[in-house]
Amino acid sequence: MPPLRNAVDRARIVQTPDGAELQVHIRGPADAPVTAVLAHGWALASDTWRPQAARLAAEPGVAVRTVRWDQRGHGGSTLGSRPLGSAVLGDDLMRVLEHCAPEGPVVLGGHSTGGRAVIALAAAHPGFTADRVSGVLLAATGAGRLEATGPGRPLGARAGAAARRCAMRALGLAPGAVDRLRLLLPPHAGAFRAAVRRTAFGPPPIRCTCGSAPS
Known part of the structure; x- marks a missing residue:
């Protein structure tokens, strides 16, 4: 005890x-x-x-x-x-x-x-x-590329992140639109799963091909 x-x-x-x-x-x-x-x-x-x-x-x-x-x-x-x-x-x-x-x-x-x-x-x-x-x-987490931060982050990546934030804020202010979107794109749909995977867990992981160890 x-x-x-x-x-x-x-x-x-x-x-x-x-x-x-x-x-x-x-x-x-x-x-x-x-x-x-x-x-x-x-x-x-x-x-x-x-x-x-x-x-x-x-x-x-x-x-x-x-x-x-x-x-x-x-x-x-x-x-x-x-x-x-x-x-x-x-x-x-x-x-x-x-x-x-x-x-x-x-x-x-x-x-x-x-x-x-x-x-x-x-x-x-x-x-x-x-x-x-x-x-x-x-x-149950993602291990893909982390978001780049700071002045060196590519402009396209910054613009894409800003666009996603704006879209999420807009959806939060329009619950009716979200409900209609769910009817068009149910959770079991492949497109829905792909969107959740991309937005919640980030880009696919970087795959590394490693050479064989020296004998």
């Missing part, structure tokens, strides 16, 4: 520079040998990981500390002013780590969009990943 203080969540708010407030739930002993930081998927919340957090905190002798949070715009977290994308989710993950797991080894777990946050963190902070991350779990 774990101590009561390790069997319940401790809530914390982590603020981001653009004004988002991230609701964080921490469970387990502060002196645990490792911290599991768990990111949920699109349209879900940190409760997705609640059973795993409870199990990890209750392991006798090897209790694991868990940190899970509501992604911005989900659950108890506010949206902030930055447009959503892999880069901002990776930045949020880094901020959660800085405030809630500043020391010791961590294992990162990401489901769906949460996995994109983990990949974005690794791309933006390779030194941190090498020094602090002991393991990574990616569940």
Whole structure:
């Protein structure tokens, strides 16, 4: 039986520079040998990981500390002013780590969009990943090219991303049009699946053909 203080969540708010407030739930002993930081998927919340957090905190002798949070715009977290994308989710993950797991080894777990946050963190902070991350779990997520950011991003890519954001905002303001579109393009249609795959998980992965190892 774990101590009561390790069997319940401790809530914390982590603020981001653009004004988002991230609701964080921490469970387990502060002196645990490792911290599991768990990111949920699109349209879900940190409760997705609640059973795993409870199990990890209750392991006798090897209790694991868990940190899970509501992604911005989900659950108890506010949206902030930055447009959503892999880069901002990776930045949020880094901020959660800085405030809630500043020391010791961590294992990162990401489901769906949460996995994109983990990949974005690794791309933006390779030194941190090498020094602090002991393991990574990616569940039902995409591993394609991350969005290019900064001044060097091709104009066509920036224009395409802006067009997609405008289209999503327009659909959000016209629920009737969305319902009619669903009738024309039901979820089981191949075109619907292809659109979800492309918009939610990004471009197809870059395939690498590696030569055989020298004998």
